Amino acid sequence: MRKLVAMQQTLGSLGEDRVLERILSHIDPGDHVSVGPGDDAAVSTLPGPTVTTTDMLVEESDFLREWLDPYRLGIKAAAQNISDIYAMGATPHGLLMSLSAPSDTHIDVIEEFTRGLNDEAQRAGAAIIGGDLSTGGLITIAITAVGYLRTEPILRSGARPNDGVFLAGTVGHAAAGLDLLFAGHRLGNSDTDTFIETQLAPRPDYTTATRLPGWAHAGIDASDGLSGDLGKVARKSGVDIELDPEAIAGLAQQVLPAARILGDPDLALTWVLHGGEDHGYLVTGPADMAPVGLTRIGTCVTGTGKLTLDGTDIQPGAFTHFSEAQ
Numbered sequence: 001m002r003k004l005v006a007m008q009q010t011l012g013s014l015g016e017d018r019v020l021e022r023i024l025s026h027i028d029p030g031d032h033v034s035v036g037p038g039d040d041a042a043v044s045t046l047p048g049p050t051v052t053t054t055d056m057l058v059e060e061s062d063f064l065r066e067w068l069d070p071y072r073l074g075i076k077a078a079a080q081n082i083s084d085i086y087a088m089g090a091t092p093h094g095l096l097m098s099l100s101a102p103s104d105t106h107i108d109v110i111e112e113f114t115r116g117l118n119d120e121a122q123r124a125g126a127a128i129i130g131g132d133l134s135t136g137g138l139i140t141i142a143i144t145a146v147g148y149l150r151t152e153p154i155l156r157s158g159a160r161p162n163d164g165v166f167l168a169g170t171v172g173h174a175a176a177g178l179d180l181l182f183a184g185h186r187l188g189n190s191d192t193d194t195f196i197e198t199q200l201a202p203r204p205d206y207t208t209a210t211r212l213p214g215w216a217h218a219g220i221d222a223s224d225g226l227s228g229d230l231g232k233v234a235r236k237s238g239v240d241i242e243l244d245p246e247a248i249a250g251l252a253q254q255v256l257p258a259a260r261i262l263g264d265p266d267l268a269l270t271w272v273l274h275g276g277e278d279h280g281y282l283v284t285g286p287a288d289m290a291p292v293g294l295t296r297i298g299t300c301v302t303g304t305g306k307l308t309l310d311g312t313d314i315q316p317g318a319f320t321h322f323s324e325a326q
């Protein structure tokens with residue numbers, strides 16, 4: 001009998017209304033939300049200009065079913081959106097969660113996903129304010145994050161010559177985790193856990209991110225990789241960015257153990273320069289007044305939008321969707 005009950009707990013057997021009830025049972029109400037999930041739309045009063053962003057997670061493109069960990073996927077779905085709000089110098093307020101999954105998906109997957117999403121939203125002081133459900137062949141998640149500004153936004157175009165270039169958080173760990181997962185490694189091994197954990201459930205440094213407004217001239221969250229993302233800052237700002245070889249070597253050192261496990265130490269630098277999904281913050285600003293929590297990794301100089309390391313141009317090698325080269 002117990003087995004029968006367990007077998008019935010699919011989205012298809014429960015139906016949309018009961019699935020929604022289960023989802024809502026894991027959502028904490030937001031302090032500043034007038035109307036949360038349950039009506040036609042959410043109602044909030046934001047104390048400053050609104051900042052909105054959206055980011056998807058799609059099975060096969062962003063994660064594989066064989067390493068699906070729904071709680072961690074919830075964290076990742078929240079983090080990759082909240083991270084863009086902080087990258088603008090804004091404060092997270094709410095998340096909208098749209099989710100499509102096959103009807104034979106067990107309800108536990110959706111409940112665990114919601115718990116992860118809710119917990120990560122709470123870590124950033126935000127609440128889940130609504131969403132939508134649908135059904136389809138692959139698990140597809142689209143999150144919209146809403147935040148607000150207390151100061152001017154931090155743009156990709158604001159870097160100035162003589163700015164220091166800094167990192168909050170990590171780069172390359174999630175890419176190391178991805179290659180470890182592809183090679184068959186899973187959580188449960190102290191040598192590789194930190195990297196796989198960052199791939200499955202990145203935890204951006206929100207505390208340092210809150211110190212950036214008012215100081216940072218430019219910023220971006222490193223989702224696509226340092227080469228691509230810092231390259232965008234250089235191009236949009238019309239400055240050259242010279243990476244500090246020692247700082248980059250220090251970052252590569254952090255992921256070297258994973259590269260050794262995979263039998264190719266050169267992977268370490270590749271992950272650091274081109275790996276995405278850690279959602280570290282890459283920011284520029286006056287070097288002598290940098291807030292705590294930042295690591296100096298380079299300098300902005302007068303130029304035309306190049307990113308260089310040891311005098312060599314670094315071309316974007318970051319992940320892009322629709323690329324037939326992948």
Ligand SMILES: Nc1ncnc2c1ncn2[C@@H]1O[C@H](COP(=O)(O)OP(=O)(O)OP(=O)(O)O)[C@@H](O)[C@H]1O
Pocket residue numbers: 054055080084221223224
């Ligand atoms: N389908 C779309 N319609 C309109 N604007 C889009 C669309 N896709 C992307 N954009 C816009 O293009 C810009 C870059 O999008 P992208 O998803 O690469 O964001 P990102 O911050 O660089 O990366 P990430 O989302 O991984 O942090 C954003 O301003 C985004 O709103």
Ligand SMILES: Cc1ncc(C[n+]2csc(CCOP(=O)(O)O)c2C)c(N)n1
Pocket residue numbers: 055056060061062063064080178223224275276277319
């Ligand atoms: C199965 C699988 N294949 C590849 C990747 C790597 N990956 C997916 S999206 C992305 C960059 C950010 O994308 P976006 O700009 O959409 O936020 C990266 C590096 C993965 N996580 N899982």
Ligand SMILES: [Mg+2]
Pocket residue numbers: 083084087220221222223
């Ligand atoms: Mg971004």
